[in-house]
Amino acid sequence: MINQDVFHGFLQAIHHLPEMAQPDALTDAERLGRAKAVMRAKTDRGLALDLEACVNCGYCSEACHFYQSTQDAKYSPSRKLDLLRRVHARETSAFAPLKRLFLPDITLDDLKEWQELVYDACTECGRCSMICPMGVNTARGVNVMREALFEAGLAPLELTAVAQEQAGRGTVFGVGPDELRQTVDLLRSQGITIPLDEPQADLMLVTTVIDVLLFQDALAATARILNHLGVRWTLRSAGFEAANFGLLSGSESLQKAASQRLIDEALAIGAKTVILPECGHAYPALRWEARLANGQPLPFEVLAASEFVGREITAGRLRLQPPEDPSRKITYHDACKLARHGGVVDEPRAALKALGMDLRETTPTAEQNWCCGGGAGVFLINRAEGLRHQAWEIKREQIDATGADTVVVSCGSCRLNVMAGAEADAWPTTIESVVEMVARQLPD
Ligand code: SF4
Ligand code: SF4
Known part of the structure; x- marks a missing residue:
């Protein structure tokens, strides 16, 4: 049983995180210089290819829960890499001397604007990459942007x-x-x-x-x-x-x-x-x-x-008892970092199938599953609460469409975000974890 007082205490603690951040003494010029230095250093061949390959087709926007839930063009995955793309074009690309003639340099204001785009509005879920015809790895580029902003002292205070x-x-x-x-x-x-x-x-x-x-x-x-x-x-x-x-x-x-x-x-x-x-x-x-x-x-x-x-379970070393209620309808939420990034798709399902309940898949599912909206630290960013909740609505509709009365997760961050969304929406679906459900059916 989850202690609701502890849950709410945890949410309260998040509100106070910004007060705990220790300030730095960097000048504006140092912030900009540090951010650009990280961008240059991290632009290896793979990232350079990603930055140059984008053809602005916009398909990735359809895959991003932050764009989908807001229809705001600033949240398109491709745009999240614009600063990185500009620094690459001007400083590390083959035509850098030429590009510098007509492409403006990035500014500190640009970096401050992009803080929201790469922290609040990207869970580095990787879903956009699965739909991109050019295979652009936006999540990696966003992570490089986070490194640049952190080095510049411009990460969210939380x-x-x-x-x-x-x-x-x-x-x-x-x-x-x-x-x-x-x-x-x-x-x-x-x-x-x-x-x-x-x-x-x-x-x-x-x-x-x-x-x-x-x-x-x-x-x-x-x-x-x-x-x-x-x-x-x-x-x-x-x-x-x-x-x-x-x-x-x-x-x-x-x-x-x-x-x-x-x-x-x-x-x-x-x-x-x-x-x-x-x-x-x-x-x-x-x-x-x-x-x-x-x-x-x-x-x-x-x-x-x-x-x-x-x-x-698959190897036969772990066998479970039959469930108390075999008609219980459950569905599984794939954590992006496990399923899409890590390929952990079949194993949680093997565990859930062994429970002997009515397991229903979301549409889409597995590697194509929608993100819950709270991963990659987004759950801790206070000002992201509204945006995160809008993204969660996609996930909630996906779960509701299965008719399941229980959603099972395998990530504490997803669980927190689903719990917060459920509380805000008075959503009645039960939220469980894979290991807890399996442990409940261990033989005596
Ligand atoms: S789908 Fe790929 S190529 Fe198209 S805009 Fe997005 S990142 Fe660029
Ligand atoms: S990695 Fe996920 S959250 Fe980030 S831009 Fe792509 S689809 Fe959106």
Whole structure:
């Protein structure tokens, strides 16, 4: 059960994040210079091709929930890369000297205007790329824009505050090892075995501030599944936070440092597998972006919790009891970072099919699924609330069309956004998580 008081307290805490951001002392010229330096440095061959390949056909707009829900041309995916495109044309393209004759340079005002476009109005969901005839990877370009703006001290204050906290104290929302231990003690008092800080383990479970504070049932469920499987696993208090505010805010150094904490702990205990919690962006952050210090791939497997559970069910190692109500109508919301970016499509469905309920697919579904509107840190940006809610309406209609009475998610950020949308709309659909539903049907 989700504690509604904690949920509302979390929402209140988000409102106060801007007050916690530490100001910088950069001049306007330094901000502009830093942003452009990042744009230049990050424009590799792939990004240059993306920037030059766009033919302004506009198809991508139809795929973007922010454009679709507002019909405002400023939210078209292609436009979100305009500043990057201009800097490339003027400074790194083959015809740069010529382009500089007629293309104006970008300004600080441009950067401030684009803050909303690349933070509030892009969840880096990747849906636009699936429809683009030129295969332009807009999400990557948006991420480079975020890096440029962060370096210029122009990221939204909410993300700046959390990134500064994670960089300075290693915590997020004040949740450090002590708070993790308190939650572990609470779950242990409920009879759930949770190995903490074991010196050796085959599998390291990572959790996140959202689960420690709010979705404790998801942590408990994952622990129960691992215990049921007889896995030798542990949580590590020195490296448990899956949320990576380096990736979300645009701080590359923090992104690497946050991943390094997890890598160090996994290496220290000899883990062969790291299981990430139900957290969408944690998946690309550790599975796709992280490397060893020497650039080598990670020497352990990284799996999302829903991916792990689905694999265990498919392999026959995890069998579930029949449901209390087989006629229950459920649908699944694919988290963009898992399905579209990570290919985690079949595994959550294998888990949900094993529940033995009436599983209904949304239209479209899987890699083509609509984003919920709250990913990539957008949920934490206060001024984005209205825009995010408009985008959520598309998702809500998609779920309603299935006739399901329950939507199952595999990402805490999606869950928060769906919960907020449900509360605002008095939406009656039940919101569940994959691991919690599976754990409920574990054999005794
Ligand atoms: S669909 Fe691709 S080519 Fe067309 S406007 Fe969008 S990014 Fe450009
Ligand atoms: S990545 Fe998603 S949110 Fe961003 S522009 Fe493309 S469709 Fe829109």
